[in-house]
Amino acid sequence: SVEASIPEPQREAWLKHQTSPFKDKDGFEREVVRHVETTLARSLYNCDESAAYAACALAFRDRLILEWNRTQQRQTFADSKRVYYLSLEFLMGRALDNAMLNVGQKDLAKAGLAELGFRIEDVIQQEHDAALGNGGLGRLAACFLDSLASLNYPAWGYGLRYRYGIFKQEIIDGYQVEVPDYWLDFNPWEFPRHDVTVDIQFYGHVVKSTDESGKTVCRWEGGETVKAVAYDVPIPGYDTPTTNNLRLWSSKAASGEFDFQKFNSGDYESSVADQQRAETISAVLYPNDNLDRGKELRLKQQYFWVAASLYDIVRRFKKSKRPWKEFPDKVAIQLNDTHPTLAIVELQRILVDLEGLEWDEAWNIVVNTFGYTNHTVLPEALEKWSVPLIQHLLPRHLQIIYDVNLFFLQSVERQFPNNRDLLREVSIIEESQPKMVRMAHLAIVGSHKVNGVAELHSDLIKTTIFKDFVEIFGPDKFTNVTNGITxxxxxxxxxxxxxxxxxxxxxxxxxxxxxxxxxxxxxxxxxxxxxxxxxxxxxxxxxxxxxxxxxxxxxxxxxxxxxxxxxxxxxxxxxxxxxxxxxxxxxxxxxxxxxxxxxxxxxxxxxxxxxxxxxxxxxxxxxxxxxxxxxxxxxxxxxxxxxxxxxxxxxxxxxxxxxxxxxxxxxxxxxxxxxxxxxxxxxxxxxxxxxxxxxxxxxxxxxxxxxxxxxxxxxxxxxxxxxxxxxxxxxxxxxxxxxxxxxxxxxxxxxxxxxxxxxxxxxxxxxxxxxxxxxxxxxxxxxxxxxxxxxxxxxxxxxxxxxxxxxxGFFSSDRCINEYAEGIWNIEPLVVDRDKETAAPK
Ligand code: F58
Missing domain, CATH: 3.40.50.2000 (Glycogen Phosphorylase B;)
Structure with missing residues (x-):
């Protein structure tokens, strides 16, 4: 059981003092008052609505944390397969109302707040939206997190912790004016994990050498490093103790702070500039909806987030000491559009360059791990990155992309000999000036399933933009999962x-x-x-x-x-x-x-x-x-x-x-x-x-x-x-x-x-x-x-x-998530036995 992980001599003391969540109105009020007085250090005599919101949020947050810890322990102990949802956007909105309803305590909170002199509606309104997304794609990711937790699936979301979410819109004289959305002033829903960090490398060069057995090995060296720091957000399921995790990465200078050596030698500006440059990576969400602009900083965001997430996922898997070939039995990764496609390349790099697997064995693992969801047919929204840009920023990844493309095109050539037009059409590299990497092609080649988000859309991608791939891979690789809402x-x-x-x-x-x-x-x-x-x-x-x-x-x-x-x-x-x-x-x-x-x-x-x-x-x-x-x-x-x-x-x-x-x-x-x-x-x-x-x-x-x-x-x-x-x-x-x-x-x-x-x-x-x-x-x-x-x-x-x-009834995101779970991820819910607090598969 979970408890057994506490060493015997200390177990009793730990279990005796385990925190238990408030159970009734009185308990809730006590927590609110305690938070006002201690956490917020405010006097009870001038508690305004914003302090009431803060205290109420903290009271519910404490509840979530307890279940969240247990959920993570339970999932680890059960050693169940997890799905990781990689999305550059999570358009969560407000969390308090949702948390109160999901844990079934809104009525209690309403009564408690009323006794303390507040209307719950006014308190809820105090919260700033978490607006880390543009529109439908980002909101879908948020609905999916709600369904995954509510259905007890072991699942994590991975995203970026933007300092600025989507801009606030003001209308002045009939015109839109954009105002920055700084939302982190007070955010009780995130937990910085300063101990969970990953060093992320950019630029540099590739060194080739031969090992004892005569095999060529590639090492990516030099360049600069940026630190990724994890911030965790609890995602409560509705009417279930399951509380999943959304991990958002924030960028920091690798040294943590500015460079003291430079600072002491009088080079103040450049020491601070390095720090700021690192922090720029997760500073702001790109505000384009259905448009790809190909900016270097965006590619940096993508690699930063993907590399940190994969490092984390691989670290977790390695703890289990299982052989690599079992990776896809324990890990499913879903790509929310092509923005995280570099994850395919990064996993191949980890397996081949760092873990020493053979190319084919590694590639098999990669393909069985990933699924790719397409959200658009608009040509201007299909991501492409210029080859020189990738070469500069991620030199080893570009080599891997070229190799993936080579082996793919060779297999196409065997299947459809002498069809140069076909090769040109499906190639991951577009032979333009400059050459471009077509991210959708890479995502298709590197995934075992590709899905559209409504029937018409899934049919359209099969007959238009991805038509040739259906010929090559067969129709079973392409499927539909109609969207839903929570x-x-x-x-x-x-x-x-x-x-x-x-x-x-x-x-x-x-x-x-x-x-x-x-x-x-x-x-x-x-x-x-x-x-x-x-x-x-x-x-x-x-x-x-x-x-x-x-x-x-x-x-x-x-x-x-x-x-x-x-x-x-x-x-x-x-x-x-x-x-x-x-x-x-x-x-x-x-x-x-x-x-x-x-x-x-x-x-x-x-x-x-x-x-x-x-x-x-x-x-x-x-x-x-x-x-x-x-x-x-x-x-x-x-x-x-x-x-x-x-x-x-x-x-x-x-x-x-x-x-x-x-x-x-x-x-x-x-x-x-x-x-x-x-x-x-x-x-x-x-x-x-x-x-x-x-x-x-x-x-x-x-x-x-x-x-x-x-x-x-x-x-x-x-x-x-x-x-x-x-x-x-x-x-x-x-x-x-x-x-x-x-x-x-x-x-x-x-x-x-x-x-x-x-x-x-x-x-x-x-x-x-x-x-x-x-x-x-x-x-x-x-x-x-x-x-x-x-x-x-x-x-x-x-x-x-x-x-x-x-x-x-059909349009619930629960239906949708069950379809992904069965048809793409091959994962099972982990139901909770409250009395034993042990995990048993359904
Ligand atoms: C939307 N895409 C689709 N993209 O337009 C919508 O029909 C669909 O319901 C929804 O996805 C969920 O499947 C969308 O919102 C973006 O906003 C991207 C943001 C990043 C740049 C490219 C567009």
Missing amino acids: PRRWLHQANPRLSELIASKTGGKGFLTDLTLLSKLELYVDDKEFRKEWAEIKYANKVRLAKHIKATTGVTVSPSALFDVQVKRIHEYKRQQMNIFGAIHRYLTLKAMTPEERQKQLPRVSIFGGKAAPGYWMAKQIIHLINNVGAVVNNDKDIGDLLKVVFLEDYNVSKAEMIIPASDISEHISTAGTEASGTSNMKFVLNGGLIIGTCDGANIEITREIGENNIFLFGNLAEDVEELRHAHLYGQHTIDADLARVFDEIERGTFGNPQDFAGMVSAVRDHGDYYLVSDDFHSYLETHALVDEAYRDQEQWLTKCITSVARM
Whole structure:
């Protein structure tokens, strides 16, 4: 048992004084007060909300640590296979609310805080979001951590501890302004492990020699070293003691501090500069969403993180004294997109150069260890690194990449002789000027499974960008795992009243761990009381959002209007421009009506939110236009409540938790074939909102589950896109009359200086309309008219919402993680026997 690891003579004393977590309200209050007085060194007489948050977080943190230690011991003792999820992004959001709910102590904390004079909602709001990610990919990683722990899988996340997460967005005069997000002032959720460090090497050169047996050995020498320091974050599972670990690496100068020798000899500046250069590596998250910019510092980040993580994983494995060939029986590593692909090369280097394995034996281990998830088909997002850059920064890795490529191409040549085109297409090295390393090709060659994130997307990668690899490796290597979301955060936490109502009809909270139980709701679609309560909850959520809109934008919106929401990163492929063109069209249509006609129209609030990458000029134009349209429409007396257009500043995870439950209809309107999956679509439907969307990503599977009567689909299909694009460029490209009318109005200056929006207009009208806005606009407007019509029939609408929620069981990230566990990682849950506190496989 675990206890046996304590030496006999001391065991009794240790066990006697083991810390036990608080059990009741009194115990919780005692912990809060103790933390205020001692940990925070504050007087009880001036404890404000932020101190109350800190103390409450510390009280829960103590609980998590205890379970976290036990979980790690249990997993080590059971010697179970672990999965390591390598992601450059973890978009965690707030931790306190989640921790309270997952350990099942929120009610107790609420009562305790009330006795101490605080409202729990206000205390929760004090927490700064942990925003170490850009968008969907980063949030998916966070949902996966929640599911892995909740399902008792032995799993660790590995990432970077950025000092600055994604920037804070301010809107000033209608423009996006970026403000640094320094989030580490007070972060009780991380534990620095100053004793867990790894030296990471950069630059230098490779020395070749021959050993006694005549074998060539390579050693990477020289260059500079940077220290990686581990920071651990506990990840509590829901309704289980399992508390997994997220390990984030922070960079420091190898000497720890600045170089004293240089310092003492008077070279102050360079001694401090070295230190700062080292710390720069983990300083800031790159704020691009679906764009690869190939910056040296980014490659440094990637290698720093990958090398530290692998060193850690290998160190753990070596403790078990098992032979190397068993490595894949104990370790699965999942690559969240190509950003950690160097891990493949690094593991090969460790095995061959440092551990002395033969190339083929090592490569076999590598391939059986890794799995690769692709999240995009957009060409501009596919990572490539220049050969000279890798040569400079990681000389030995470049050699290994060349060897991997050589052996791969040789096998392709044997399989498909005399096919030079094929070799050129699949080569890991692109023969451009300069040569480039194609990271996706390396990831495919070095993994045993490659998956896309929704059915359409997985089919697309098999038939387009990775087509040749399917020929070479066979179809079994390529698979689909449709994304999912954690119902704990995205229903229970974000929408507590709806969660409670659902629990009351489905036999308790079981649906939170088996989301298919939602299907029981279909029995109550006609239940009057139930429907009434459902509608009240939606209304209350809209009231809450209306208050936020008023407080942050000054615009008054009516909670009885239809709330139409598009919140996500701003990108041309996601087509926020089409949405705002649609809003302008609505405005013009309303303006053209007589007051009597207007009376009959349905009031709408068009709600936008999302960040533009700081260097993405067109995305910033889109934000600017949305704000300018709002300024005109919201102040037009003819229009009143019939149309409001608002842009919500600084969209992030905690804002999503408030916005999503308040939506009537949300927009997922990407050009068909461009959005790999989308995950907010799932969150909106799960919260009783309907969606308008294209046949893209997970929208297709959502339709299959909830039924096509419950979704508003429109637009061209993925299979038509290529032809349409070709027609724009080489045939005639006619702009729909309604869209032309919108462009006229922009060009007349109704929404500010037309020059400011000339790029947006001409991209559609004069430059090929790559994202097919003109092709889909008509059907988009028609479908919005259907939305209006449907919303007028509130009873029917409600039926659609309830039915949809009942059919959303498939989209839990628990289902998704179980698919990875079985189909890719080959890992089993480690269930906990509380009484014995020993581990037994299920
Ligand atoms: C997103 N990708 C997809 N990438 O766009 C979305 O359809 C999908 O649902 C989601 O992944 C989860 O699978 C995405 O968010 C990034 O933000 C990368 C950040 C680093 C640079 C390249 C893009």
